[in-house]
Each structure stands twice: as C-alpha cells, then as structure tokens.
Amino acid sequence: MRASDLIRFKQSGRTITMLTAWDALSASVVEEAGADIVLVGDSLAMVSLGHATTLPVTLEQMLLHTQAVCRGLSKPPSEQPLVITDLPFLSYQCGLDRAVAAAGHLLKHSCAGGVKLEGAEPEVVQVIERLVRMGIPVMGHLGLTPQSVHQLGYRRQAKDPVSQERLRLQASELEKAGCFAMVLEHVPEALAGHLRRDLAIPVIGIGAGQNCDGQVSVTADLLGLTPRQPPFSPARLEGRTLGIEALRCWLEEQRQPGADPTTAQPPPGSDC
Incomplete structure (x- = not known):
C-alpha cells in the first residue's frame, strides 16, 4: 500500500480504514483485521507509556514503536497496510531543517511510508511543503489536534460558522501544500461532508460522522482496553x-x- 493509493480509493468510492498500533503485537492484530493503514499515533504516549497527554513522547520513542510495529507485520510487503507515523510535539514546530531531519529519521530507520502532523498554521504549511519536496509523504490533521491540548482542550471543534470557514480554508491550504490525505477529528458531520466534497484528497474522520472518505480509530479504544473512552469512539469489546x-x-x-x-x-x- 502506498500513499498514492488512497487518492485512488477516494476516486473509486472505496472507504478507507485506519487503525492505530503501538507495538508488534497490536500491529499483527490490526494487519490481520484488514486495515488499509496502520497509524503509529502519538496516542501511544497514553496507551502504552502511561502519560496523560501526547506531548511527552519523543522522536526516539516514536521511532522505537514504529520499528516494533513494522516488525509485527507479516504479509508480503506489497500486501501490507500503509504505515504512517506521527511526528511528535516539537519535532516539526522548530524550523524546517529540524522537521525534515525528524521525518527523514523516522522513514529512514523504519518501514513507515509517510508521516502525520497536526495543524495548518503558516509555519506548519511551510514544513509540509518542504517535506513533500523532499519526497516525504505527509498526512495532515485538523479539528481537534491533541498536541494543542493546552490551548484547545479535548472539546469538539469548529462548531460556529466562523471557525468552520477557517477550517475549510486550512484544509485547502493543506491540500495545496501537498498532503496526500488528512485526518479530521471531532468536528460536525456536515462540515466533514463539505470537506470531503471540496477536496481531491481523502478526508479520514474520527468523531466527524460518517460523511468522510474513511475512518480512523484508536485500536485500544475499540477493544475497550483503555480506562476511559472518548465520546466518539465507543468500545466494541x-x-x-x-x-x-x-x-x-x-x-x-x-x-x-x-x-x-x-x-x-x-x-x-x-x-x-
């Protein structure tokens, strides 16, 4: 699976599925379940490392867990899900060179096929453009962005017309910058539907309703392994x-x- 395949899925109307993994065991389970994408999310800070937020996880920890996830995949490479890994807090907000080095480090030393980062501030858009020019596939992330927890909290985002228009403009900026897809978290379903129709790249929702090109969830939440469930991801077990x-x-x-x-x-x- 390659990042470019997801745009083809959107064009053909095929729903895209993405689940998180944080080690070899969880990756094996997610692969056998049939997910299109395995996200090594910085949510592993809470799921695996016991932190209260995603902020403390480091670049080296993200690499360690991404490598473990890659080792957990057992299908032939051409049949494996696409592995995307999160760029952790402060690995891409402190300058273009540092961001390229961080993303390249993750891809160079693992089987990941792309990185995900949060936000669409001008500095972040510049980072995305640079990464894409360097040949690094980038997935965007808008709406509730957990790395901004101290500013935004974990509340639903884009609830009023002004913030919704701002998010639509941000989504367009991410597409222009070269993102191959974007995660849209905890926003109104109608807004997600507008973005799905407006954008040529896939919109993958979590807590954004069903009117998206695909869905992503934290595997530990779906399996009921976490002590507290997010309101938009009830446990299936x-x-x-x-x-x-x-x-x-x-x-x-x-x-x-x-x-x-x-x-x-x-x-x-x-x-x-």
Whole structure:
C-alpha cells in the first residue's frame, strides 16, 4: 500500500480504514483485521507509556514503536497496510531543517511510508511543503489536534460558522501544500461532508460522522482496553474487563492445591 493509493480509493468510492498500533503485537492484530493503514499515533504516549497527554513522547520513542510495529507485520510487503507515523510535539514546530531531519529519521530507520502532523498554521504549511519536496509523504490533521491540548482542550471543534470557514480554508491550504490525505477529528458531520466534497484528497474522520472518505480509530479504544473512552469512539469489546477476569481466573487456579499450569480448563467448582 502506498500513499498514492488512497487518492485512488477516494476516486473509486472505496472507504478507507485506519487503525492505530503501538507495538508488534497490536500491529499483527490490526494487519490481520484488514486495515488499509496502520497509524503509529502519538496516542501511544497514553496507551502504552502511561502519560496523560501526547506531548511527552519523543522522536526516539516514536521511532522505537514504529520499528516494533513494522516488525509485527507479516504479509508480503506489497500486501501490507500503509504505515504512517506521527511526528511528535516539537519535532516539526522548530524550523524546517529540524522537521525534515525528524521525518527523514523516522522513514529512514523504519518501514513507515509517510508521516502525520497536526495543524495548518503558516509555519506548519511551510514544513509540509518542504517535506513533500523532499519526497516525504505527509498526512495532515485538523479539528481537534491533541498536541494543542493546552490551548484547545479535548472539546469538539469548529462548531460556529466562523471557525468552520477557517477550517475549510486550512484544509485547502493543506491540500495545496501537498498532503496526500488528512485526518479530521471531532468536528460536525456536515462540515466533514463539505470537506470531503471540496477536496481531491481523502478526508479520514474520527468523531466527524460518517460523511468522510474513511475512518480512523484508536485500536485500544475499540477493544475497550483503555480506562476511559472518548465520546466518539465507543468500545466494541469489553477487552479490559475480559482480560482482567481471565487473568484473575488463572491466578486463582494456580493457587489451588495440585494446580496444573498447562491446562486451559478451570478447576471443578470454579466461577471462572
């Protein structure tokens, strides 16, 4: 899968699917499930590293996890999903040269086929243009941008006509700068629909309704592994509860006299 394939998917009306992964195990699961894109999102700061926001994750940590995700993919390269990795906070906001070096470092030392970055401020647009000229595919990200949590919070964005028009202009700027696709997070569905129709590049929504070219979700949220769910991504499985219960049962079994650690069956009389 290549970044250019996504524009072809949009043109043919095929829905684009994207899921996050943060290590080899999660990547294997996402690949087997059939996602078009595996996003090594900086959400791994919370999912995997225990931080309260995405801000603390470093470039080297993003590389480490991207490499692990790449090792978790087992299909032939031509059949693997497209791997996109997030540029972390302050890796692209401090000058063009530093941004190119950061993005190139991630792609040079992993199998990632592109990077994602947030926002459409003039400085960010300049970064995108430079990266694209250097041959680095870029996915944009508008709406709720988690790296701006201290300014925007986690609230729904673009709720009034003025901010909606601003976002439409930003989306057009990202397309002109050379983004091959963009994530649109936690904005009204009608606005997402306008952007999908206005733009030639795919609009991949999360909390932006169904009127998008594709959808992305944090895998840990869908599997119910996180203690708290975002309002726009309900769990499809009570994974945390099921996992805790399975482990609790195993621990109880091992505490029984004469327990066999190789058996998959609980002892007689067990609630497990």
